């Protein structure tokens with residue numbers, strides 16, 4: 001799939017089939033995250049890949065809005081370091097956003113659907129994922145093949161209209 005199709009095909013998917021994602025595709029998705037740009041090349045992320053059904057189920061309890069991730073074929077838990085410094089926190093989040101998007105677009109290009117979820121219960125996340133103290137789980141990216149319709153370009157996305165968003169030369 002070309003880049004434009006991968007971009008326009010990505011959507012939030014919360015319902016997945018049992019079809020497994022081939023290992024090489026999952027690895028390519030993770031590699032896309034690893035290659036993402038970050039401020040001063042700090043690469044503030046670690047990715048914990050969860051495929052075990054029981055662990056996926058437990059992980060889905062970290063936030064009511066993440067319950068559907070229990071049905072994913074794989075979930076990438078994105079881990080960041082704790083910091084009290086506001087600037088570092090913002091940069092980390094910005095960097096992770098780029099890595100997350102890069103992984104989701106790569107997934108989409110491979111016909112793999114993705115869905116993001118927040119993570120609220122850090123105690124549970126640490127118990128399930130085993131990340132060290134001084135870290136937290138910032139985002140879950142659930143992956144799999146969609147249960148409703150295949151990954152394909154969306155003609156009319158639910159978005160603000162182009163001319164409302166884009167300003168040329170001056171707002």
Ligand SMILES: Cc1cc2nc3c(=O)[nH]c(=O)nc-3n(C[C@H](O)[C@H](O)[C@H](O)COP(=O)(O)O)c2cc1C
Nearest residue numbers: 010011012013014063065066115116117118119157
């Ligand atoms: C940072 C972030 C956190 C999100 N958290 C959740 C979540 O906890 N649960 C959920 O179901 N969707 C979550 N979403 C998905 C958004 O609701 C979804 O991306 C948005 O409605 C746009 O839909 P689309 O991705 O299909 O274009 C999150 C998205 C982002 C970017």
